Amino acid sequence: MKAILLSNINMQPLVRALRPWDISVGTYNSLLADLSTAGSPAAAAEVTHVFCLYDSDTLMGDAFYGDGPPERCDMFLQALDGFCARHTDKVVVANLFSFSSNRWLGFADVLHADSLRGRQADLNAKLVAIGKSHPNLLLLDLDPLMRRHGEDALISNAFWYTARIRYSARMFELLAQTIRQAINAHAQRCKKVLILDLDDTLWGGIVGEAGPLGVALSEDGTGLCYRDFQRCIKAATRTGILLAIASKNNEADAMEVFAENKMMVLRREDFAALAINWRPKVENIVEIANELNLGTDSFVFIDDNPVERDAVRKALPDVAVPDFPARPEELATWFTQKIVPEYFGKYAISDEDAAKTEQYRANRARQQLAASFDLDAYLGELGIECSISVNKDDRLTRAAQMTQKTNQFNLTTRRYEVTDLARFVRSHEHAVLMLDYKDRFGDEGAVALAIVDLAEGRIDTFLESCRVIGRRVEDRLLDKAIELCRGHGHQRIIGEYIPTRKNQMVAQFYDSHGFVTLSKHEDGRITYEKAIDDRRPEAG
Amino acid sequence: MTDDQKQDKIQTTVRFIASTLDIPEDELGPDSSMDNTPAWDSSEHMNICLLFEQKFGVPMNMDIIISATSIRALAALIP
Numbered sequence: 203m204k205a206i207l208l209s210n211i212n213m214q215p216l217v218r219a220l221r222p223w224d225i226s227v228g229t230y231n232s233l234l235a236d237l238s239t240a241g242s243p244a245a246a247a248e249v250t251h252v253f254c255l256y257d258s259d260t261l262m263g264d265a266f267y268g269d270g271p272p273e274r275c276d277m278f279l280q281a282l283d284g285f286c287a288r289h290t291d292k293v294v295v296a297n298l299f300s301f302s303s304n305r306w307l308g309f310a311d312v313l314h315a316d317s318l319r320g321r322q323a324d325l326n327a328k329l330v331a332i333g334k335s336h337p338n339l340l341l342l343d344l345d346p347l348m349r350r351h352g353e354d355a356l357i358s359n360a361f362w363y364t365a366r367i368r369y370s371a372r373m374f375e376l377l378a379q380t381i382r383q384a385i386n387a388h389a390q391r392c393k394k395v396l397i398l399d400l401d402d403t404l405w406g407g408i409v410g411e412a413g414p415l416g417v418a419l420s421e422d423g424t425g426l427c428y429r430d431f432q433r434c435i436k437a438a439t440r441t442g443i444l445l446a447i448a449s450k451n452n453e454a455d456a457m458e459v460f461a462e463n464k465m466m467v468l469r470r471e472d473f474a475a476l477a478i479n480w481r482p483k484v485e486n487i488v489e490i491a492n493e494l495n496l497g498t499d500s501f502v503f504i505d506d507n508p509v510e511r512d513a514v515r516k517a518l519p520d521v522a523v524p525d526f527p528a529r530p531e532e533l534a535t536w537f538t539q540k541i542v543p544e545y546f547g548k549y550a551i552s553d554e555d556a557a558k559t560e561q562y563r564a565n566r567a568r569q570q571l572a573a574s575f576d577l578d579a580y581l582g583e584l585g586i587e588c589s590i591s592v593n594k595d596d597r598l599t600r601a602a603q604m605t606q607k608t609n610q611f612n613l614t615t616r617r618y619e620v621t622d623l624a625r626f627v628r629s630h631e632h633a634v635l636m637l638d639y640k641d642r643f644g645d646e647g648a649v650a651l652a653i654v655d656l657a658e659g660r661i662d663t664f665l666e667s668c669r670v671i672g673r674r675v676e677d678r679l680l681d682k683a684i685e686l687c688r689g690h691g692h693q694r695i696i697g698e699y700i701p702t703r704k705n706q707m708v709a710q711f712y713d714s715h716g717f718v719t720l721s722k723h724e725d726g727r728i729t730y731e732k733a734i735d736d737r738r739p740e741a742g
Numbered sequence: 743m744t745d746d747q748k749q750d751k752i753q754t755t756v757r758f759i760a761s762t763l764d765i766p767e768d769e770l771g772p773d774s775s776m777d778n779t780p781a782w783d784s785s786e787h788m789n790i791c792l793l794f795e796q797k798f799g800v801p802m803n804m805d806i807i808i809s810a811t812s813i814r815a816l817a818a819l820i821p
Contacts, residue, residue: 358802
């Protein structure tokens with residue numbers, strides 16, 4: 203990563219707060235020029251991230267005091283829009299407009315035509331419209347930070363008038379943390395599964411002692427703390443987080459709470475996997491990983507019991523195990539403000555994310571069907587329908603997400619960000635192929651991805667979601683890749699297998715699809731080729 | 743304040759400045775200041791003041807930021 207920090211104020215202390223990142227600083231107070239000039243340091247090819255963190259009050263100039271229109275804000279929006287369009291290979295991080303509470307209109311700031319409140323909303327509406335048209339623009343809302351910690355603690359008049367530094371040391375720390383989390387969210391680097399304990403975690407008390415209606419779960423007092431915690435978790439499932447339970451309990455006791463307690467927000471069907479028994483939680487977590495076909499490095503484990511947390515941390519260091527709040531009244535805030543941004547941050551939420559739990563549930567139904575049919579009959583029974591899209595801009599976020607998250611059925615495990623894929627599509631030398639899948643149990647959305655280098659006739663990336671492994675949909679994607687290469691005049695297609703700790707399952711993929719080994723490299727990488735000229739049409 | 747207390751505050755300030763500037767403690771002494779410490783430039787001085795305010799709970803004002811440019815001056819601010 204090579205970043206540059208642009209601003210209209212002195213943001214130098216942020217460089218320290220973001221160490222060890224490699225960050226240079228743009229010319230002081232030349233935000234607009236740095237964004238607009240072709241030869242500016244921000245435009246340099248080696249820059250991967252541009253932090254455009256401006257001070258809204260300052261950008262308004264005299265308009266902040268009601269004197270004239272906010273012309274420079276509009277110029278900034280135009281410059282930002284142009285920069286993002288010219289540099290689709292760079293991630294641009296910009297804050298939303300956020301005015302300080304120094305409002306010259308006072309109480310009149312609500313109704314007056316020049317109210318800063320209104321100006322802020324108008325400018326942000328324009329900024330959000332720009333954000334929607336550029337997948338490489340990451341917009342940050344800093345208002346929640348100000349609301350949580352307070353302007354008095356985060357803004358410093360002494361440093362402002364001495365050195366044009368707006369913020370206190372605390373704000374620089376918080377800003378650095380927010381930027382790190384947001385960049386991870388934008389790059390789709392997040393966990394997938396939240397594993398929850400039950401007693402004194404999802405509800406207050408112990409169900410084995412208090413009974414299904416005796417646990418603390420209600421619309422007031424302690425019970426409300428747990429009910430609101432469940433509401434926050436339920437909301438998280440709408441962004442694609444999968445839930446699982448690892449609880450030491452009699453399964454029947456726990457199920458009674460789901461069946462009988464009307465104050466439960468989470469339902470049995472909200473969970474993709476259940477492990478409710480008296481075995482060690484470490485074993486249960488490993489079993490959940492097998493059942494969901496996911497690595498434990500995509501798990502976050504939440505349990506009120508420090509002994510259980512410690513055991514999981516020691517035995518499964520890949521699993522993220524955050525500390526648990528000391529008081530139930532902190533649960534909802536803790537989960538929303540700490541756990542979600544730290545482990546489950548997402549910048550764009552796709553339709554697939556929203557339907558994730560449903561997809562895993564449908565998968566269980568398919569597994570039951572699979573148990574009673576031979577493979578061909580089973581596949582016929584499923585009623586599979588696939589469609590393949592090529593170079594669709596609006597699918598690139600999901601495509602990048604798939605390259606970041608797929609470990610097992612992934613021939614090369616090359617991780618791409620949306621900006622990389624945008625560059626591929628723009629170059630016309632690559633094709634990004636996405637395969638959408640549905641069958642009679644449900645619509646899985648995008649489940650397989652191929653990136654083909656059309657100039658070289660080479661499959662750069664070929665991966666498939668574990669959810670559809672064994673349904674032969676990868677054959678259809680490979681056929682399409684071959685068809686495109688043939689269309690570009692290639693008489694052979696190149697494939698690669700790069701071994702990792704996790705992709706052993708596809709080590710024989712090209713061998714079993716009629717490719718021959720071209721070369722074996724010292725690092726374990728194998729290159730394959732296959733003739734694809736028209737006289738020998740490929741059946742797949 | 744006793745001499746020992748003064749000495750402690752100077753040592754604390756030396757440690758703080760060394761870690762902020764990323765330089766060894768033995769490159770600093772009670773008489774170190776912006777004038778005789780190359781790494782302590784005007785930009786680093788702002789980092790020093792920001793972090794000093796946070797670490798020691800000393801509210802900064804313009805006069806302090808401009809004048810507290812030595813180990814002794816900063817040590818005297820520690821409550």
